[in-house]
Amino acid sequence: MAGRTLEAIASWPPGLPVFGLLTPYPATPLYHRLNKEGRLIAPEHWLDIRPFRMAFTPRNINVEEAEAEMKAAWSRSYDPQAIATALQKIAHRPFKERAVMLFARLAFRGIYFPQMRRRDWVRLLVANRKNLLRLLAEARVEYRRQPNPAPREPILISGPLVSSEVEKASGLSKKETTSS
Structure with a gap:
């Protein structure tokens, strides 16, 4: 089963496949049907959430095989x-x-x-x-x-007065920078 899914995925543009097992949620037709058929592993499985574990017994594959197929899909997709x-x-x-x-x-x-x-x-x-x-x-x-960006002149700040390079770049005079 995982092999066919992975073959289909291989034909698609690359993505981030995520695999999971069908979960019958309470108050859904699937949940009611599986409960009626006695195939729910634990009727209140949502109280004991176990990621990547079967919550019911499938018909054409056993629980261990289904979980192994999913693990194989994850392994092969992310190796x-x-x-x-x-x-x-x-x-x-x-x-x-x-x-x-x-x-x-x-x-x-x-x-x-x-x-x-x-x-x-x-x-x-x-x-x-x-x-x-x-x-x-x-x-x-x-x-x-x-391309390398053009080299820039370093801005030097010396003590309380602003250096002349900054004055030139900013358009301020020494008088304006010291009075502010």
Whole structure:
């Protein structure tokens, strides 16, 4: 099941896929039907919210398989190779968009795989080092392409009096700057 979904997603422009399991909310037709069929795992499941866990027994797949499919979808969508593929698909886009895509993908991965500790982030960055290094190399090229701004004269301020450079730039005389 996850394989077909991921194949479809692969044909789309890169994005930030999010996967979840169907949740039957109280007072909905789905909830009433599943309750009537005795397929709710816990009729008051909303009191014990467990993210990414089935709240009912599906018909054509067991609970463990459904949860494993979802985990596989998250893993394959946010692994370093998937991130590299997404970046390659938008190689023609401006550098800033590619940078946002990389860092958004790294952050979105944290929705399913918690990245709360520094160690988790270090592991994630090491796993994605090729993507990061490629992006840093592109940043360097991008930075070098930009024309250098004209050098500006430094503004010097000395003691209570304003230096002559500031006076010239502001059009004020020494008399005006000391009297104010």
